[in-house]
Amino acid sequence: MTDIVLHQWEVSPFCGKVRRILDHKGLPYQVRNYNGLLALQVGKLSPAGKLPVLDIDGERIQDSRRIAAALEQRFPERPLVPASAAERAQMEILQDWADESLYWYEVYFRAQYDAAWEQLVGLLCEGRPFWEKPVLNTVARPQFRRSLKAQGIGRMDKAVVEARFSLLLQSLDTQLAGRQWLVGEQKTLADIAVASQLHEILRTSHLGAVIAGATQVSRWLQTV
């Protein structure tokens, strides 16, 4: 039997993406969480200092996209990559949009709002000594905010970011009308990548209400 360990944060959309891929393929796996100051160990797993990292039969793979490709290659049953080149191209574009653009909305909605941040830190410190929470609060929030500023979205007003997010949700809703999946006739990595970001916004942000208001998106999210 394949030995699979996912190094993760439960609240990371990229780790959620890998869990959904493993679940879709019916592969049993263990998770190792890096809550609280255990996060300091992540640098040993990944030169980029990022999670997810997957250990599979003695091989270590970093980055959700590389992990997805490796799993698809090893376990082609229940494919998540379409056979048609045109659909594969659409899937790649949507996956990149989810990972590189939608992700920043998720970070913004967590780091720029006190209630969401408080909830996030609580989740990130689950199972850890109480004193790690203030440490994480002091170190992690400014780090997130610096990244948001460097990316650009962190210099935008909340009203502007919320309006852009609503427009994206409406567009996604239109895209999904009369369709079961974002690309083609079966679930693909595009569905999993986009849904994993939205699920994390739903988990911690008041913007979850915008998602709940998009009826097609809500219906589709329940199936991904």
Ligand SMILES: N[C@@H](CCC(=O)N[C@@H](CS)C(=O)NCC(=O)O)C(=O)O
């Ligand atoms: N391109 C990477 C992105 C992974 C990523 O950004 N993970 C975040 C958690 S959601 C992380 O590890 N952040 C820690 C850091 O940047 O220091 C992937 O697809 O796996």
